[in-house]
Amino acid sequence: MKLPNWITRMLPGLGATDPAPETMREAAGANVDPDDENWRKLTGDADRDLSPMTQARMQQMAAYLWESNLMANRLVELGVAYLLAEGVKLTCKDAEAQKVLKRFWRDPINNMPLKLAEKVRELALFGEQCYPVFVNELSGHVRLGYLDPSLIGRVVMDPDNGSQPIGVITRRDAAGNCLRYKVIINGPEEVFTARTRKIRESYADGECFYVRVNNMAAGGRGRSDLLAQADWLDAYDEFLFGELDRAKFLRAFFWDVTITGGTPEDVKRRAAEISAPAPGAVRVHNDAEQWKTETPDLKAADSSEHARLFRNHVLGGATIPEHWFGGGGDVNRSTAGEMGEPTFKVFSMRQGLWKIVLEDMGRYALRRASLATTGAEPDFEDEAYEVEAVFPELTARDTTKWAAALQQVATAMLVMVNAKLISRATAVKMLATVAGRLGVEIDAEDELANAEQDAATKAANDAFNGLTPAKDAAAA
Template sequence: MTEPRTTLASRLAARLFDREINHRVDLALAALDDTRDRLLRPIFAALPLSNTRDRPDGERLDLLRQSLEAWRTNPLARRIVELTSQYVVGGGIGLDCRHQTTRLFLQEFWEHPLNRMDSRIIEWCDELTRSGELFILITTDPAGMSYVRAIPATDMAEISCEENDLEQETRYVLQDGRSYRGRSALTDTNGLPPFILHYAINRPVGALHGESDLAPLLKWLARYSGWLEDRARLNRFRTTFLYAVTLKGSTSVERRKRQAELNLNPPSPGSLLVKDEAETWETLSPRLESSDANEDGLALKKMIAAGAGIPLHFLAEPESSTRTTAESAGGPTFRHYEQRQEFVLWMLRDVLQAVCLRAVRCGRSLDPKAAIEIRGTDISARDNSELAGAASQIVSAFSELHSRGLIDDAELLRLAYRFAGEVVDIPALLQQAVDNHPKSVENPVDKQSEFGS
């Protein structure tokens, strides 16, 4: 009788006091949460705000490590990175500046044994493709000579920016605790502190970090490597086989006895085998089905080539037996390499301008505003020959119109450079010709202004 009374009392207490108890517990938990929040709020306030357009730091570092490991172990990944550097850098980078003193200083910086820019550019282009960003550390000696070093993206722990502009990066903190200023150090009047310049590709708008060209390919590179390894393992045992011996009307004891005899003295290759009708000999060998496997491997390789933006014949996989088809497939790839080359040339020009500003701070008589010209090699020699033919034909066709006064010098130059594939400032070219030969060349821009007046 005691147990039912206890159950009834508990039910009655729950009905009367359960809501109040839950309310008191909720208030206690809320007070505990508020206290914990007040204690942790200063800690969270000191932490940098995360950028929602960037990957989480753990995922980003893991992706960088995977890209580096793929470049080290996967031949396709290594080849994709090498192709980018071979087309972007090509035979080298040309440097020129009209200001004589500035040009000599830049050549000295370029060829300095601690810089070796001709070979360093290839390393930078590889790292840019592999990691998606470059952190260039620039240090300057009292004589005004600067030295550049690339810091691995995995060593970067934190990037601080202006509150109202993510593109104005002010400070970089490394994993070991070292801290460097950003571009603002160029205008610092207190000494010559080392600073970092940050360059990124494949960076979404509003993000701080770039992404590797290999990032979307890592999964497919791993799948292709696994598929190829399985096919190689199967192909290794392609010539192996087993004998399957069938004994008609035999018992299990007789079969085990016959198997023991054959295992003791297996038939050697080229030997004769005499048997009766009671035994049937067959061979079992692997069936590779190579035709089906070839389609599977080609599909994986197409996915890799599409992600890298290169045709299949760049990866030793001929798509067509005709040369014309293979050459036309390289058009989008060359455009991709041209865009990457423009970025690399701009990056080098920006580094050289920063180096010149540092040299001026040390008292060198340079012109920090002098135009620095960085030239890269042509991406495709075939395009050059086609453009040269087109330019020659268009100039020949429109020269007759120019001689009759139907078009002026500016229009003829515009057509010539357009079909030559070059983007130039036509008024600047005409003004330069007038300045160099004032008596023999008439500026059509001035002439048109006179007619208008």
Template sequence: MSPARAGLLTRLVQPVIARLVQPVIDRQVRRALSTAETDASFAIGSRAGDTLSDRYPYDREEIQRQALEAWRVNPLARRIVGLTSQYVVGGGVSISCPHPATAAFLRTFWEHPLNRLPVRVYEWCDELTRSGNLFILLTTDASGMSYARAIPAAQVRRILSRPNDLDQETAFEMQPNWAEGEPVAWQVYDPREEQRTSEGTFRPVMLHYAINRPVGAQWGESDLAPALRWLSRYAAWLEDRARLNRFRTAFLYIVRARFTSEAERRARQSSLNAAPPSPGSILVTDENETWDALHPRLESDDAGQDGLALKKMLAAGAGIPMHFLAEPEGSTRTTAEAAGGPTYRHFEQRQRFFLWLLSDLLRAVVNRRSAVDGRISRRAEVALTGADISARDNVSLSMAANNISAVLRGVRDRGLIDDAEFLRLIYRFCGESVDVEEMLARGKTAGSREPSKGVKTAAQPVKVDPETGEEKTGGVNG
């Protein structure tokens, strides 16, 4: 076909193809734009499970495996994870709810033999610290009682989310089970899509919580992730030092003598090997035989500094001071007290997240129970309280509030500040963050009380060290 005929055919066919194909293309484009505009999009164009902020699946699974192995065999890793749970959970978590029926149900759920949350919260905190992710499978029977099970993060293969928003998770695909065949995918909990089955039960759902998660990522990371390499190096260094110290006291005897033949030398060596001299024994020789001891000379004067440098790297990666890892480092108590400040702030942030995690779980449990039991209120306020991170902070805060209250009372009496500012400053020095307007409204509802007569409160009855929180010797004047 000549070029002229080909060009003429193209000009004749193109309009026909455009009229047939262009409407299909336009419909596809409009459908895509409509989806992006109606699904609360925040990351338009991103695909579920394919983000630049997440690690590759193999790297993520390898880090989770190494973190679990380090927690099992490395004492420092076990200590770091245990410290976090001891401070975050501490003496336990208390639940309060003003609605009587809802509060009774929450206590039943919390202490149910198949839940045992007073004990499981420690395991959950360990898993959250160790893997950076906490997957909770929630199942509910026909009576509305829910049962929570933590699923290891290593068993989750993929997190599915909406095409245009990674934060809106939809399902969790588990690792394939070769005995059962196809992998299982658990749907995410969504209160707007709750449907009961024909048997009156609810479908199992999964909740996901993550820490150390970069913006735009789906997976969290372990607290041990930046310290895994240094944990391995410190363990190898310590093993080498232990091996060298074992052979430090080893020695060999060298016997020098003038032998007439090789057979005589071998005979003398055989006799000594048959009955070697024991420590503390006396050897008597003549001038023809000389005894010397050969032992290794290990120059290890700087070995302690090397180990301390490795341990400092571990402490920096874990965010805890050296004395938390049985390394005093300094001889003064003030240095150790000052080093704990940033660590306590870290534990406070983690505790705040963990309490929110539990409250979110309890909210899902209450929602499912309310669909069966009309006495349960979905709108009932559920508050969770954790243990104090540091009792010494409470002593310092109480001293500050006690000392500032008299000053603020005088300022308020002079009309320089109002009640709202007075209450805000009081709670500020107590270290608490409250809604001032709500507190004032509750105070007006409770009514005023007459102050007790004849009772005077000292500004500071005893001298207390603000750094340590302990009472100083000598009383007020001492």
């Protein structure tokens, strides 16, 4: 029997033998958390996203500025108007595929002619949009849902490709539950590595389209178009409210009454007797009393330059010219046209992004319809299934100068071809370049081949009718 330790310490002789050494075991365990890949390290990996608190604050401020700040509202609404004013449509050459696209586009829940403006606006405001999809398993018909950006907890990136989002995880609700959506990729899962495919399998709450702007490649979340301007927009509003208060003070005045040779008692007595005259009233006094009005001199002329400075700082950061926001400045018609070019480039880039997004949605609608009805993927290599999002022109084209240029180029090309200085193919390419400025896209090679074929056909018909070029010219 082993004696207690306190007895052996007091009476060492009683311990006949030393106790057997205890076996030491190292603690071991396994992580059974199903979403282990979604935890961030406290140190180590670089993260280009804003902190969750800053991201939420950015979205709140963007919505507040859009609602209450005139300039912020215009910065966002100008882009929406230029992108969508005349409407957008999805087209496809295949007749059956076009029916699928039309059904998706005009579905009473999707209602893209009405809701597309909301989507474009909120992408600019919040920097990201998430649309869960709901698919009819029998027909493959697709309907879009909406996940408010404030409910997005995290966007998960591909561990083998840090710029590719693969999943969206919502914030946990009161019960501690969250939804895990798989980001839609119009392609087979084999485009991902085995590790990424295993991660995507855990997103079992459905699929979603995830769109982001102003993001960095190493970050998952988008940023608002108003993020950089938010403080300046608020400061400009405060400045204008201050100017409003100053304008009120400028309209204020008071009567200054001077009593010549009066004693302090005379002044007090007269002050108790008089009152400010009403408009149109008659005031009578002798030469010992003088009345005049006094107004504050607050140097109001200085404020206009300050307002222009602050306004142009914000507008310049958003690539909006001054005369688009009520400021004429030193702008004339010629310079105004040149100043708008950078703005249209920015709008065109955003239009290109939405073109890609809508075409992806259209291809997804065709894929799900084809899988539900035929069990096979549509052949998107076939031109008949090529989905195109058709947007309105950003600006009305000035066709006058390009029409004149086309005539001049056509004359020059005719002279150069007859002089054998250039080939007919090069001449047609030159004409196609100018025609593109008029909104007509021409494939130079196809156009030349068709023209030569038409000429050959006409020559054969003339020969059949017994006409020769000389006779034809004489008849004309």
